[in-house]
Amino acid sequence: MNPPTKRGNPRRRALAVGTVLVTAACMTGCGAKAESADLPKSMSALVKQAVKEGVVDWSAPKPQSQMQPAIDLFEKKYPGIEVKYTNTKAPDQVSQLRMEQAAGKVSVDVANAGGLTVGPSADMADDIDWSRYGVAKENVLDKGLVYIWAVPKVWAYNTEKVAPADVPKTWNDLLDPRWSGGKVAAESRASFLTAWDLDPSLGQTKALAWAKKFAARKPHYASNTTQTEASVESGEVSIGTSLINLVLEAKKKGVPVEVAPLSPTNANESYLYVPRGARHPAAAALLTSFLSSDPAQQALARTYNSRIPARTDCSHPDDTPVLAAICKANLKWYPTSTLADYNRLTNFFPKGEEALGTDIG
Known part of the structure; x- marks a missing residue:
């Protein structure tokens, strides 16, 4: 596998272009006629x-x-x-x-x-x-x-690349030297760090400290979860950030992937x-x-x-396939329950990209 490289963030560039267009439109009275x-x-x-x-x-x-x-x-x-x-x-x-x-x-x-x-x-x-x-x-x-x-964010792993005893169970497990050198894939846009902000026992300061240590392990960065999931499915990497629906769809097709019991996450x-x-x-x-x-x-x-339930609730795990999967993996999840939460995260993600070393372009 080629060594991981820092990539520019296509999403950041797309958002920048969109922002220019929105600004131009708003100069004529954004939303005034709607x-x-x-x-x-x-x-x-x-x-x-x-x-x-x-x-x-x-x-x-x-x-x-x-x-x-x-x-x-x-x-x-x-x-x-x-x-x-x-x-x-x-x-x-x-x-x-x-x-x-x-x-x-x-x-x-x-x-x-x-x-x-x-x-x-x-x-x-x-x-x-x-x-x-x-x-x-x-x-x-x-x-x-x-x-x-x-569609809860999860960590997925390739069952042919990772032995059951080696599956990471905590975020700090991913800092183990065994996962260095491009064996782990993550979104460059840092949205997978959302749970750190929502979990009262963690927070942004701890999230950024973890992200810097994670970056030192030279992970394989990609611009979105579809790409990181694909690299896990192919065996290019052993573990990667993903979305629960992508993992479940892959499993349905017989792909050797599974949800890692790695908490917390967000709904x-x-x-x-x-x-x-x-x-x-x-x-x-x-x-x-x-x-x-x-x-x-x-x-x-x-x-x-x-x-799914707003907060961790596995009292009826068979209500939906998504709930069954995250409960089976013993995941704890948090909601983004107010507009203030979303506004705070908007300011947090650029800091996360800087800590990951992906704030390029």
């Missing part, structure tokens, strides 16, 4: 208006195949409404919506928010009283963001919202509320995309 929707106060009236609209444009950073089971259920329950789905990267969606709201021509009815895009998305989301449409209060973040699925919540100025606001609100319902959650669970 107005809140006048939605009905009852579910029955919402359905009537949604059917009249006839279509809903949904955009999220997931393959359509993973969302299709829930889409099929929705279209079966509401046959007069067509769901048009687009797989869009989260940073790209933020830039797109900022410009469209400024121009008063919003093309997305239901948008996705997660991680660093939660803060800007909250500013673009319509202020909807979700309780009118059956969405539980605990599944609403701030005004307009509805918690729909979680890694994803939210849906209706942007101000959406063309089909009633259909958008109806789809979002439906995706929060039990039938839709059961459908999403089959593709590893449903909600």
Whole structure:
């Protein structure tokens, strides 16, 4: 294997370009022309208006195949409404919506928010009283963001490269010299350090100290978790940062990967919202509320995309495949439960990149 090298962060560059575009759009009055929707106060009236609209444009950073089971259920329950789905990267969606709201021509009815895009998305989301449409209060973040699925960040290992007795059980185990020289893969963007900030017993200071020691082991850096997971699956590295759904999908195909019992981690919540100025606001609100319902959650669970309890809770581990997997690995997880948490993490990640030595480009 080639020795690991520090790489520039394509995501950082993409976000920088997006920021320039957003700034240019905002100079003309960002969001000034995007107005809140006048939605009905009852579910029955919402359905009537949604059917009249006839279509809903949904955009999220997931393959359509993973969302299709829930889409099929929705279209079966509401046959007069067509769901048009687009797989869009989260940073790209933020830039797109900022410009469209400024121009008063919003093309997305239901948008996705997660991680660093939660803060800007909250500013673009319509202020909807979700309780009118059956969405539980605990599944609403701030005004307009509805918690729909979680994809916990995990450490994955190749079972053909790592003996059971050698599997790391703590973050400090990864500092063992045996994992030096590119045997461990990690995201260069440092978001895998999120759990350190959320765990009250850890915190940012300890996270940065750990990151510097980890960097000294010369890990293999990649720009995202899809790439780190791929390097674990291929055996290029022994262990790497990943997402629970990527590991479960790989295992289903017979790939020799498993979730390491390495805690803590974070729930890694994803939210849906209706942007101000959406063309089909009633259909958008109806789809979002439906995706929060039990039938839709059961459908999403089959593709590893449903909600999990906000905090560590393995009292019913068989509720979803994701919950079963993280409970089997004895993982402890924490929620990012407020906008203040997300804003704090936005400031933390650049510090984490500096400690990892990946703040290049």
